[in-house]
Amino acid sequence: MSLPEKAFPVSWDQFHRDARALAWRLAGANKGQWKAIVCITRGGLVPAAIISRELGIRVIETVCVASYHDYTSQGQLQVLKEITPALLADDGAGVLIIDDLTDTGKTAGIVRAIMPKAHFATVYAKPKGRPLVDTFVTEVSQDTWIYFPWDMGFTYQKPIADDHAG
Numbered sequence: 001m002s003l004p005e006k007a008f009p010v011s012w013d014q015f016h017r018d019a020r021a022l023a024w025r026l027a028g029a030n031k032g033q034w035k036a037i038v039c040i041t042r043g044g045l046v047p048a049a050i051i052s053r054e055l056g057i058r059v060i061e062t063v064c065v066a067s068y069h070d071y072t073s074q075g076q077l078q079v080l081k082e083i084t085p086a087l088l089a090d091d092g093a094g095v096l097i098i099d100d101l102t103d104t105g106k107t108a109g110i111v112r113a114i115m116p117k118a119h120f121a122t123v124y125a126k127p128k129g130r131p132l133v134d135t136f137v138t139e140v141s142q143d144t145w146i147y148f149p150w151d152m153g154f155t156y157q158k159p160i161a162d163d164h165a166g
């Protein structure tokens with residue numbers, strides 16, 4: 001996979017606002033009654049913390065999936081830790097699955113197959129993954145890479161005019 005053309009950098013403030021916006025949407029779904037959150041590590045850990053606080057959900061489980069091994073190239077998907085059988089009853093009905101984003105939809109597809117009746121929510125979605133999520137906040141194009149605040153640091157920025165000088 002080559003480097004996506006466009007960049008969508010997200011600050012901590014923006015991520016907090018967007019995750020809270022997701023919580024607002026989820027508050028109106030399933031009558032606000034969730035048995036538990038299942039967060040897809042590692043990216044789902046941060047939004048899961050914010051959503052669990054906003055919705056008062058105190059049972060948090062993880063499913064550990066790894067796919068992007070070196071930056072933007074996706075390898076074989078590996079489930080490193082599975083979901084506790086207690087939450088798999090009734091195909092995951094009443095369970096809220098949280099991830100930071102869906103891109104190709106492969107990760108979402110794997111977790112959905114484990115809990116087909118669970119509600120799948122992400123903060124961001126790209127078009128290929130969008131049909132697999134029930135609730136999300138912001139869609140970005142498929143050729144955009146989302147830069148999360150936990151992957152970034154401060155760097156010098158060239159003035160915009162430098163790239164437009166003739």
Ligand SMILES: O=P(O)(O)OC[C@H]1O[C@H](OP(=O)(O)OP(=O)(O)O)[C@H](O)[C@@H]1O
Pocket residue numbers: 040041042043044065066067068069074099100101102103104105106107108129
């Ligand atoms: O829709 P897909 O194409 O499957 O991509 C989306 C997944 O990719 C990233 O996780 P990654 O596997 O890189 O692991 P991480 O969360 O530990 O960073 C992201 O957090 C999603 O879980």
Ligand code: HPA
Pocket residue numbers: 068101103144145146147148
């Ligand atoms: O756009 C992205 N940003 C960060 N991680 C990702 N994993 C898949 N797609 C992305």
Ligand SMILES: [Mg+2]
Pocket residue numbers: 040041042043044065099
């Ligand atoms: Mg992930």
